[in-house]
Amino acid sequence: MSLPSDAFRHVASRPHEPLRTFHPRRATLGRDREHALAHLWPRFGFSVHDDALGGAPTTPYGTLDTRALFGRDAPLVLEIGSGMGETTAAMAAADPARDYLAVEAHLPGVANLLVLLDRAGLTNVRVAHGDALDLVRRRVAEGTLDAVHVFFPDPWPKARHHKRRLVQPAHVALLRSRLRVGGTLHCATDWADYAEQMLDVLTADPALENTADGFAPRPAHRPVTKFEQRGLDLGHTVHDVVVRRVR
Numbered sequence: 001m002s003l004p005s006d007a008f009r010h011v012a013s014r015p016h017e018p019l020r021t022f023h024p025r026r027a028t029l030g031r032d033r034e035h036a037l038a039h040l041w042p043r044f045g046f047s048v049h050d051d052a053l054g055g056a057p058t059t060p061y062g063t064l065d066t067r068a069l070f071g072r073d074a075p076l077v078l079e080i081g082s083g084m085g086e087t088t089a090a091m092a093a094a095d096p097a098r099d100y101l102a103v104e105a106h107l108p109g110v111a112n113l114l115v116l117l118d119r120a121g122l123t124n125v126r127v128a129h130g131d132a133l134d135l136v137r138r139r140v141a142e143g144t145l146d147a148v149h150v151f152f153p154d155p156w157p158k159a160r161h162h163k164r165r166l167v168q169p170a171h172v173a174l175l176r177s178r179l180r181v182g183g184t185l186h187c188a189t190d191w192a193d194y195a196e197q198m199l200d201v202l203t204a205d206p207a208l209e210n211t212a213d214g215f216a217p218r219p220a221h222r223p224v225t226k227f228e229q230r231g232l233d234l235g236h237t238v239h240d241v242v243v244r245r246v247r
């Protein structure tokens with residue numbers, strides 16, 4: 001099996017396909033991450049876009065076979081845009097009864113999480129490389145997720161780029177449909193206007209209920225990531241929004 005590259009992004013950004021919510025980037029991997037990809041990808045990783053690189057195990061219905069993927073049946077947490085994977089690794093280590101599927105479009109982040117999960121000996125984490133929205137649309141069965149995490153999504157600060165933001169009504173409706181009733185969608189950002197957008201969009205969906213009165217208190221179980229720290233260093237305030245599917 002060959003190893004993944006960032007080449008899938010050319011496919012994802014063809015005309016008539018949904019807009020990308022991530023920045024296309026190329027970066028060198030470095031020795032540890034190359035090593036992690038070579039050794040851990042076949043066991044813990046899969047490609048959203050290219051089955052030749054090791055696609056997701058699927059059920060006869062074409063949906064993600066989570067039992068085959070994790071080797072057990074457990075509540076599943078989906079993290080969209082896991083970045084370098086620090087949050088995924090820390091939260092999964094503290095929450096061994098649930099399985100974590102991290103999806104990241106940027107290959108060095110995928111490889112870094114492979115390094116972290118190997119170091120910590122985590123068995124409840126799998127990593128997908130590619131566009132998480134595409135994976136959710138095509139492969140995640142309705143009503144199957146226990147939680148969705150979207151931490152510090154790309155802010156796309158220019159008004160003409162707001163259409164690329166991950167937290168927008170159509171994407172929220174998609175994610176909500178994949179949550180079980182009672183499952184939660186947790187978003188966080190350090191961009192003030194995006195925080196307002198998150199609160200508006202997430203509370204406008206009639207099947208979602210806010211778990212707090214407005215923004216949620218910062219949950220202690222969410223570690224501070226590099227992106228979050230960068231925002232804090234810039235004097236930004238971090239906001240969390242946690243909603244629950246109620247029907």
Ligand SMILES: C[S@@+](CC[C@H](N)C(=O)[O-])C[C@H]1O[C@@H](n2cnc3c(N)ncnc32)[C@H](O)[C@@H]1O
Nearest residue numbers: 021022081082083104105131132151152225227
């Ligand atoms: C600003 S970074 C934050 C990363 C991490 N959550 C953190 O807090 O450090 C946003 C990440 O989301 C990823 N991303 C954005 N849209 C995505 C999508 N549709 N599928 C997979 N990854 C995505 C980007 O590649 C980027 O690494």
